[in-house]
Amino acid sequence: MIDANDTPAAPDPDSRVSGAAGVVRSELPGGARLVTETVPSVRSVALGIWIGIGSVDEGPDQAGAAHYLEHLLFKGTGRRTASDIAEEMDAVGGEVNAFTAKEHTCYYAHVLDSDVALAVDVLADVVTNAELAHTDVELERGVVLEEISMRDDDPEDLLGELFDRTLFGDHPLGLPVIGSEESIKSMSRDTLHAFWRGEYTTPRMVVAAAGNLEHDRIAELVGTALAGASAAHAGHRSEPPRAARGIQPVRESALACEFDESEQAHVMLGVPGPGRHVPGRATLAVLNTALGGGLSSRLFQQVREQRGLAYQVFSSQVRYADAGSLSVYAGCAPERLGEVVAVVRDVLGEVAAHGLTDAEVKRAQGSLRGGLVLGCEDTASRMNRIGRSELDHGRQRSLAETLGRIEAVTTDDVAVAAAELLSQPLTAAVVGPYDGVDDLPAPLRDLG
Template identity: 35%
Template sequence: MELRREESGEAQNSAASCVQKTVLPNGLTVITEHVPGVRSLSVGLWTNTGSRDETPENNGAAHFIEHMVFKGTSKRDYIQISKSLESVGGYLNAFTTKEHTCFYARSLAEHLKITIDVLTDLVFRPTFPEEELEKEKDVIIEEIKSTEDTPDDLIFDDFDKFLFESHPLGLPIAGTEESVDALTRNDTIAFLKACYRPEKMLLVGTGNLTHDALLNFAECFVPKRKTKPKSVRQTYDFGQYQPFTKEIAKPIQQAHILIGAPYIRDDKNYFSAILLNTLLGGGMSSRLNLSLREKHGLVYSVFSSISTFDEINTFSIYAGTDKDKVKKTVALIHEELGQLLGKNVPKRELDLAKAQLKGAVIMGQESVSKRQSHLARDHYYFGRDFSFDELIEMVESVSAKDIRSVAEQMLDASKFSTLIYQPKRRGKA
């Protein structure tokens, strides 16, 4: 079980000619892509539910459900669940993000039926055994403590808390120790009933399978009736964002820096933004790495990332450095951001970023799991799938002028916020 940030660092998906989509009478959307030449398959059962659908009082409910469904269903106990796919050479797992929860499996093609049976059993027939609830709360609280002991993870949670303030997007995916401890069985069941509805869900299969086969099993194992809407997702008002600068003292050895801002989603400039992110902080040859690490020796780790949500994206830059080198590191980051404003990126640099992105697209085609994941995300965020040729063409079509234009939208220094973790001075509590 995992926590994931919704990050857009690469793009890969399927050939449109191989993708089929059907919406069942109960509202469940079924998407498949047959991949020739493989003997396995990947299936994901997704719900459009995550921590942004919670309140401070039930924060962590989506992630708690992701854990608890593995503890027993009306057909299987937790031991039978754990052995269900491993006994036929497959595996089963799940993850939660701010906007989605996914239960996924890999198996050999001949085990499609048991794969769908187990996934739908977990999602639609969990029993939430009372004796397991408190035990799993303790497990998740230890997971939260682990994040708190990992500053380069925790800083992203704290940054979102300050950036989104009272909006649910600022809630941590796992919840807090207090909110998780307060969850009851009734709270958990109520959240499940409100959010785990077929019309909010996707069943996505890729690999050695047919659309008809997945449809048939979905009709066998998924509840037939459409339910009435029980929850409405709170939208984010971009106008409420106020840039901030904060320093927090932590019992750590290294300073951690996160600089970023939200920006309005503009899907027609999606690949321009991804390429900008790639050349700025997407690898060893990126501007930030060459400057801060290779030239100045200030950092071990520095990178930039884009996180995608329903109505906005966020762009952020992370760096870890010595406590006495924070000012210089922050200044150099802003210097690199400024270098991208008002001038075109050299052709050779843009070509290198395009090669990186095209490589990610092509290599992603070799993983049925990545194909499955990107089919789902493309459906949720773009309402369609993209063919391999389309993806390559969209990457190639981005010009230096496009990069310059999107940089002016994303890299406005007046809109950036900064969060710094500083090591506590010795002798201070």
């Protein structure tokens, strides 16, 4: 609990740097970083406490701990009950929530600019002062197990986890964020408490805020709210962005299948990709968008528009510190799975061999530019952008710089990236009414 009379040290003025236009960064005592973006045209503030800890940081006995804590930290603190938290935020029309990913966790709020002090205090209280009562641990254990059951009933969620497990193998990137039924059932309160106290430290925190705000005022509020947690790490500097550890994802062809009694087959095919510290991010974004990122993309046109084989088909890419992936998803009638996979493989092979046309590259660049600019009209999107950038890269890139990098991508750049990436053996995962791999159509069984 933070005493009202505690006066935290002021942020070091020499640590403040200018990043993108309107973005200011400073480092607070205890190593927490504050990044704000002022948007004077709005009446709200989106605020997030980002922690550079996710499911990849869990040991075997901790699998699912970060997500479990996402539930537990809102159950009560030394100053507030769960009802208090809900009532205080509802009273100002605010939103408070959290999400857990493979490499980070974020606790966030969205409030009117006049209520930003409340949002800062509630979030810091939740993240640093939770009680983790034994009764709440048991109560939320059942909720998390229900969530796992819901995941198992959603073929698309199940497919994503099956694909990651097949592609990344035993590496933590291949494990589900939510954990398993076995790990959640066996996880003790002591294990959760030790993970929380040991990992959720101020040097690993980034506080990001975007909206109608003043950086100095947010710094004062955050410094006060995190004073207790910061004191335990006095003199510590912020931790650098997560570095690559040299993971070697599955490079040979791999295929996995999980039975689901449904009227649709769900398939994901993909290849390993570079981690986020490898240059070429803009080129891969253009490739992915042209390949399967919109209605004019080659996959959408070939699979849905020209052949009517599937209602939904798209590609996506992710980039973690160690590695990444580029994958294609399609959902179709089971009897059409073989044809869908054959068309997807043909498209990927054609792009790997011959690249994309100038027109496709231009359309993809325009789509990316539009999405980035339109996203900046939302304070939550801005907060996510600056928070992720600080946590993942330790720097802010201006919108103009990002748009310039996209514009600079050439058709030849995309061709080189496509040849390198899409010529790799495919990994595939299928969820649907199939008894096993041997029950799948030939275009999947003969991947290579």
